[in-house]
Every structure is written in structure tokens, then in C-alpha cells.
Amino acid sequence: MKKAQIQMMETIAILFVFFILVGFGFVFYARILKSSVTTQGEEQAQLGAIGIAQKAAFLPELQCSEDNIIKEGCIDILKLNKASAIIPVNQEEYSDMFGFSKIYVNEIFPGNTNWPTLYDNSPSNYKTKLVTHVPISLYDATLKSYSFGVLVVEAYTK
Amino acid sequence: MKSKKGVVEVQFNWIFILIAGALILAFFISLVAKQKTTSDLSAKAKISVDLEAILTGAGSSRGTVNIIDIPKAEIEFYCGSYMIGGISRDAKEIIFAPSLIKGTKLIAWSLGWDVPYRVTNFLYLTSPEARYILVGTGDLFLEINKTIPDKINKEWYPTKPTDTFPLIVQSKNNYKVKFVLFDTIITSNVDISALSKMPDDDVTAIKINGDINSGEITFYKKQGGSWKGTGEGTSYYLGKESLIGAIFSEYKDIETEKVYDCIMKKAFKRLDIVSQIYASRSNEIKNTVTDTTCAGIHSSANIDLISISDISAALSQSFPNTLNDIVGKASNLKNLNDNAQSYSCPLIY
Numbered sequence: 001m002k003k004a005q006i007q008m009m010e011t012i013a014i015l016f017v018f019f020i021l022v023g024f025g026f027v028f029y030a031r032i033l034k035s036s037v038t039t040q041g042e043e044q045a046q047l048g049a050i051g052i053a054q055k056a057a058f059l060p061e062l063q064c065s066e067d068n069i070i071k072e073g074c075i076d077i078l079k080l081n082k083a084s085a086i087i088p089v090n091q092e093e094y095s096d097m098f099g100f101s102k103i104y105v106n107e108i109f110p111g112n113t114n115w116p117t118l119y120d121n122s123p124s125n126y127k128t129k130l131v132t133h134v135p136i137s138l139y140d141a142t143l144k145s146y147s148f149g150v151l152v153v154e155a156y157t158k
Numbered sequence: 159m160k161s162k163k164g165v166v167e168v169q170f171n172w173i174f175i176l177i178a179g180a181l182i183l184a185f186f187i188s189l190v191a192k193q194k195t196t197s198d199l200s201a202k203a204k205i206s207v208d209l210e211a212i213l214t215g216a217g218s219s220r221g222t223v224n225i226i227d228i229p230k231a232e233i234e235f236y237c238g239s240y241m242i243g244g245i246s247r248d249a250k251e252i253i254f255a256p257s258l259i260k261g262t263k264l265i266a267w268s269l270g271w272d273v274p275y276r277v278t279n280f281l282y283l284t285s286p287e288a289r290y291i292l293v294g295t296g297d298l299f300l301e302i303n304k305t306i307p308d309k310i311n312k313e314w315y316p317t318k319p320t321d322t323f324p325l326i327v328q329s330k331n332n333y334k335v336k337f338v339l340f341d342t343i344i345t346s347n348v349d350i351s352a353l354s355k356m357p358d359d360d361v362t363a364i365k366i367n368g369d370i371n372s373g374e375i376t377f378y379k380k381q382g383g384s385w386k387g388t389g390e391g392t393s394y395y396l397g398k399e400s401l402i403g404a405i406f407s408e409y410k411d412i413e414t415e416k417v418y419d420c421i422m423k424k425a426f427k428r429l430d431i432v433s434q435i436y437a438s439r440s441n442e443i444k445n446t447v448t449d450t451t452c453a454g455i456h457s458s459a460n461i462d463l464i465s466i467s468d469i470s471a472a473l474s475q476s477f478p479n480t481l482n483d484i485v486g487k488a489s490n491l492k493n494l495n496d497n498a499q500s501y502s503c504p505l506i507y
Binding site: 044093 | 211218258427432434499504505
């Protein structure tokens with residue numbers, strides 16, 4: 001083999017090793033990027049779930065009020081009754097707000113009533129399901145009495 | 159002297175290095191270019207995700223003003239959606255904003271829309287670089303000026319300019335200027351020749367004709383160094399919250415309708431739903447309470463609430479239209495709620 005040919009082979013070998021190293025670096029970088037994207041996705045899903053719970057808890061369709069002064073953390077059960085019938089009919093209006101989620105209210109004390117589901121747009125196939133429980137008081141305007149319950153928000157990501 | 163063979167070898171070596179170098183360079187350049195695109199997209203996606211969180215927070219708590227630092231970006235607002243760097247997102251809140259917000263700061267402010275019961279929160283977004291000029295003297299002018307927070311770039315002129323003694327406005331290099339004219343003041347009473355270099359669409363005015371409860375809004379825009387003679391169109395407001403909505407939004411066409419009208423249609427849809435809920439609540443109370451006075455109050459409330467629901471359902475399809483009927487029913491409801499309180503009945507709202 002001539003000297004020039006050997007030199008050429010050397011150069012090619014160096015280039016080959018160089019590209020292999022670059023390839024390794026690239027694979028390593030892609031893996032880190034993928035893991036970072038997954039973490040970001042999880043964070044976004046959690047943020048979205050909290051956002052939906054926040055919106056549901058502050059929905060004027062449900063909130064208790066006294067002379068239009070809003071009581072936070074309180075749901076009027078007379079409103080809840082009608083809202084659970086009317087929101088599913090107008091699901092399109094609320095799907096922008098609540099996306100893929102299921103929202104319902106459970107009474108915990110003194111009764112143990114499960115109120116009809118307020119909003120249900122849960123997909124059959126989903127990647128994650130995050131459940132948020134918001135403690136609330138339930139107000140009955142006819143009896144002027146309060147009970148204790150939770151607003152349950154199940155947020156899904158596809 | 160080198161042999162011919164040696165010369166060829168050296169030249170070939172250089173050509174080989176050149177090709178290999180170019181390939182390596184191209185590889186890294188394409189890597190950097192791809193990374194830049196990904197990073198830009200990721201930054202824009204982050205802004206839109208952050209903005210969504212900001213909007214959720216601002217939409218839930220009324221009356222709060224937040225000045226938010228944002229990366230330098232242009233955010234375009236439409237009816238029910240916004241776009242950042244080509245990425246479009248649906249807005250879940252009712253947002254009144256200029257068609258374009260640019261700069262590094264965003265002002266977010268919200269007010270509850272009460273008709274007379276809370277229907278939803280209106281969210282107002284603007285930039286500190288957008289200028290709002292209020293001109294007038296009456297009660298409505300004072301109320302609106304008092305309501306709009308000082309953090310917003312607003313100027314108020316408690317005067318009544320005329321054609322002979324117009325209000326002369328100087329340029330302050332803002333990218334948008336909005337005039338709000340109250341009382342009998344008309345666009346020709348405001349001299350905007352100093353703003354002639356700004357694009358016509360960025361210098362606009364609204365003329366208010368009404369009171370705190372409801373009224374008519376006429377939209378104007380600049381043409382060269384003066385105002386376009388005829389208005390761009392007319393619409394209506396219900397409550398000062400929707401009037402402020404007209405101040406912050408624009409009267410531009412989105413498909414076949416104006417942005418302000420489109421946003422108000424969404425608000426009336428919510429009013430329809432909330433009114434149905436209150437009507438059903440009053441009906442339930444009427445059927446349950448033993449006191450005949452309370453039953454009577456809730457019976458009347460039920461009728462008014464059903465009317466408001468019907469009217470707002472129609473308005474959610476056909477706005478702009480006069481709102482006098484809703485104003486009348488809302489006033490009745492307020493009186494009925496006061497009566498319910500006087501007689502210790504369950505309140506209507």
C-alpha cells in the first residue's frame with residue numbers, strides 16, 4: 001500500500017470515528033430532550049388540571065351569592081341541580097373551558113349524596129388522568145342550610 | 159522539484175479536506191438551524207401556555223390589575239382566540255383586547271359582568287404602549303375614568319371641545335391610540351393631525367351615547383390626518399363592563415362580523431344559560447317556601463328571568479340590537495331582590 005493511500009485511509013478512519021462520536025452525542029442529546037419534553041408535558045397537564053378546577057370552582061352558574069356578593073368556596077345546590085341539566089345540553093359552550101374532563105360534586109356531610117355529573121367529556125383513550133378535589137360548602141337556599149362536599153375535577157390528556 | 163504524482167496527491171488531499179469540511183460544516187449549520195426553529199417554537203408555545211395560566215387566574219378573580227412581563231412577542235387577538243407567532247389557541251375566557259398587543263409587558267384586568275346577577279368575568283388585555291384618551295364631562299365619563307385603573311396608559315380631558323376650539327392631541331409614539339368621546343363631543347372636535355403618520359386602523363374612536371346601564375356606541379377611525387366622516391358602524395353596550403369592553407376591543411371584521419359584536423354574542427350566550435339557572439332556582443324556591451310574599455316575589459322573578467334568557471338567546475344570534483328590554487327586566491329583578499331581602503325571603507341572586 002502506498003503512503004498516500006495509507007494517509008487517506010487514516011483520514012477516513014478519523015472521520016468515521018468523528019461521526020460516530022457526533023452520532024452518540026446526538027442520541028444522548030435527543031434522549032435528554034425527550035425526557036425534558038415529557039416533564040414539560042406532565043407539568044402542562046397538571047397546570048391544565050388546576051386551571052379547570054379553578055374555573056369550575058369560580059363558575060357563576062354554581063357559586064353562592066348574597067345580594068350579588070359572591071361567597072367563595074360555596075356551591076348553591078339549586079343552581080347545581082339546574083346546571084347539571086343545562087351544561088350537558090350546552091356542552092359545546094363549555095368544552096372550550098373544560099376540555100377533556102369530568103366534573104361532579106359529592107356531598108360528604110351530613111348526607112352522602114352524589115349529585116348528577118356537571119360536565120363529562122372524558123375520552124375513551126387517554127394518556128393521563130389527574131384528579132383534583134376542591135373542598136366546598138353546599139348551600140340550600142330553601143332550607144337556608146349548609147352541608148359539606150367536594151368538587152371533583154378529573155382532567156384527561158390524550 | 160516535486161514529481162507530477164506528488165502534486166496530484168497534494169491537490170486531491172485539499173479537495174478531500176474541503177469536501178469533508180463542507181459536509182461537517184453543513185451538518186452543524188443544519189443542526190443549529192433546526193435547534194433555532196425548535197427553540198423559537200418552544201418559546202412561543204411557552205408564552206401561550208403562560209398566557210393561558212395568566213388568563214385563567216385573571217378571569218377567576220375580578221377587579222384585579224396585573225402588569226405581566228412577557229418575552230418580546232406580538233400577540234394577535236380575535237374573537238375567542240389568540241395567536242402568538244403563528245400558534246393559535248382558543249381563549250376560554252371572554253377577552254376584550256386590541257387586535258395586536260406588542261412589547262414586553264401585558265396589562266390584564268378583569269371585571270364581573272353583573273346583569274344584575276354575575277354572569278361571567280370580562281377580561282381586558284392591553285399593552286402599556288397602547289394609549290387611551292377619554293374626553294367628556296358627564297357622570298358616565300367620570301365613572302368610566304374612575305373604573306379604568308391608572309396602570310393603563312389613559313389620559314382624561316374633562317372638557318367639551320368644539321369645532322372652533324378642538325382638543326389638539328400630540329403624538330407620543332404609541333402603536334395604537336383610542337379616543338373615547340362622551341356627551342355631545344364628536345370626532346371633528348378632536349384634532350388628530352399630529353397622528354397623521356400612524357396607520358389609519360391604529361387610530362380609532364368610539365362615541366358613547368347612553369348611561370351607565372346601556373347605550374349606543376358608534377365606532378370611528380382615522381383617515382389621513384383627520385377622521386373618516388362616517389362611522390364604521392354602531393353597536394350597543396349593557397353595563398359599564400361591556401362599554402369598557404368596547405374601549406379595549408376593536409371594530410374590525412372577523413369573517414363576517416365585527417370583533418366586539420362577536421365577543422358580546424358569546425357573553426349573551428352565557429347570560430342565556432345563567433338566566434335559565436336562576437329562573438329554575440326561583441321556580442324551585444317559589445314551589446318550596448310557605449310564605450306567600452316570598453312565593454310571589456320568586457314567581458315574578460321567574461317570569462323576568464325567563465324573559466332575560468329568551469332575549470339573550472336571541473341576542474347571542476343577532477347582536478347588535480337594542481338592549482332596552484333586558485335593562486328593564488334587570489331593573490325589575492333588582493327591585494324584586496331588594497324586596498326579597500326586606501321580607502327575609504331567600505334572595506333571587
